[in-house]
Amino acid sequence: MVLSLLGYLCSLAAAVCWIIILIDAFKNEIWKGIVGFFCGLYLLYYGIVEFQSPNKLPILLVACLGSAVGGMLIGLGGAFAQHRAY
Numbered sequence: 001m002v003l004s005l006l007g008y009l010c011s012l013a014a015a016v017c018w019i020i021i022l023i024d025a026f027k028n029e030i031w032k033g034i035v036g037f038f039c040g041l042y043l044l045y046y047g048i049v050e051f052q053s054p055n056k057l058p059i060l061l062v063a064c065l066g067s068a069v070g071g072m073l074i075g076l077g078g079a080f081a082q083h084r085a086y
Contacts, residue, residue, distance in 0.1 A: 003080065007073030014066030017059045021047045 025046050026033030032050075036043035047060050 001077065001081065003073050004077030007070045007075075007077055010066045010070030010073060012070075014063050014070060017063035017066065018043065020053075020059055021051055021063065024051055024053070 021043060022033060022036050025036040025043065028050065032042075032046060036046055044064075047056075047063065051060075053059060
């Protein structure tokens with residue numbers, strides 16, 4: 001239960017950071033925002049290469065690591081919950 005909640009919190013923080021990058025892509029060029037919305041790899045490329053912000057590194061770290069850690073914690077929380085059921 002607790003692991004799943006922490007995972008959802010990490011995923012929420014990551015989603016906010018991805019939305020910040022996506023908004024910047026739409027402000028730069030409309031087509032970059034549309035492609036970034038439909039293709040996560042392009043949004044990652046945009047975030048690394050073209051995203052200009054004084055907080056670029058923390059935003060990218062939270063976006064990437066928050067997604068990975070959040071997914072792992074949600075998976076672990078579900079596995080432990082399933083294990084407890086038996």
